[in-house]
Amino acid sequence: MPVDYGRGLWLPWYGRCGVVMFRTSTGQLRFMLHLGSPGQTNYDFATFALAFSQDKIAVLSTCLDPGCQAVRFYMYTITVFPCLGLYQVVGGIISPVNDKYGKKDLAAARHRVAMARLALQTSDWIRVDPWESEQAQWMETVKVLRHHHSQLLGSLPQTEGPDHGMTRSPGPSAVPELKLLCGADVLKTFQTPDLWQEAHIQEIVEKFGLVCVGRAGHEPKGYISGSPILQRYQHNIHLAREPVQNDISATYIRQALGRGHSVKYLLPDAVISYIRDHNLYTRDAS
């Protein structure tokens, strides 16, 4: 029974791998590695037990040699970040959609950007980027991802230093990975005909990656298994567990505002004041 999917892990020589955690019938925790990076057609699997000691994982593996002829045992000590050796999130970007998207009840982009800025005043790692909203046309999500990825590349220092002792390529490069963060409802929309281009979906999950937060009434694992592309790159789709179910939607907020009801504690106070000062989301506004 899989317990968790798609944890990233970096191993010497193999580079980036995916880890699947599962529980055996006797209740023991086991891990399965997807060796190699996405895009490779051959995956080697190795089942092994992990021993934990603070932030170091000892990996005892039965076979880590691709196409191995004989069973070998390898011991690795890998230093991992707290949370089982995965990614370290270094930033968050909120990219409000362009007005030309044409969604019902969409307030002007300058307002939505301003409100997001106010909401993020107290955050030290998430920021708003108005680039998408400032373009002349609506643009596909994959293009926004490409833009921000090239921005990240462009902002790196020119000289590349050694990679923390892990010299063999494909080692972790200095460029942070850019992943699309979305709710499970967006994952579901991949199924909607003509809403997404297939090539774009592939590029998103193959080249970038998806972090999907659960939402009531949605079964993200079901959406993944129901789509060949998503299944193929499921190691690059990270399902974030939401321990607290929180169904607050912008739709509900707009509805409450239209009826003169309080939305305090659902939105930051600064955003509520902005909405009031600019007369947004009143019943006559749409």
Place this chain on the structure above:
Amino acid sequence: KGGVGALRLDQPLQILGMENSAKTEVVLLACGSFNPITNMHLRLFELAKDHMNGTGKYRVVKGIISPVSDAYRKKGLIAAHHRVIMAELATKSSTWVEVDTWESLQKEWTETAKVLRHHQEKLEASNGGHQQDPPVLERPGRKRKWTEQRQDFTQKKVLGPKTKGGPKVKLLCGADLLESFGVPNLWKSEDIAQIVGHYGLVCVTRAGNDAQKFIYESDVLWQHQNNIHLVREWVTNDISSTKVRQALRRGLSVRYLVPDLVQEYIEKHGLYSAESEERNAGVVLAPLRRNAAGADA
């Protein structure tokens, strides 16, 4: 169409003996551990206020958060002064909700009905000429006899049409408190009767049908259903203090689950760890101990 604030036709009609134009002023009192206070607690006040004001019969004038005293002995309950400060930080930006420390300062755990009575008396004392007959003063620690409580009700004077007798305190709660009425020895039956009969309940719930069924299945609740206001919460907002504490123990972020000031306070003082969760482990909850023992406290 439903929705918070809409007058629901399936609610029992209230027959008003007094002039309809005068609204009853309401003070919403929330008792609880607030361990810690979360955005969900704060939402209860906002939802309840919109609902009660929306009926056209009430005007909510104040909200009171009354954190329970340490003597409640609930597992994982941290020191009252921290919980009070966090509640104060949380309500700093509120124009109508405030924190009251009376209950938290009592040496012994205080029944909710007593807390309601304390606040009702306090309101009437500060209300000047709109007083009803002051209730019988009781010696501390003495449980009021049921006959005395009944006398209070019959002694209530009928006041003039314009005044509705000053603000009335009502207990604000979630469905979990309503359903806890069924837990053996947790509540005294006369307290339940007083809470729903004399004061009134404003219960915010997602599962309205379950709550209505629970009311139907209880004689005392059914008898006073006019005094139980069910407020529908249409979006799931499951931020429980238990889950917040769990997230904190696991080093996970609780941003946007609790107000920023509360999150900073928790971080600054290192509240909520595996150790703090073990406080009162194995200790019997105060009401269970008191009610199982029976007799006067």
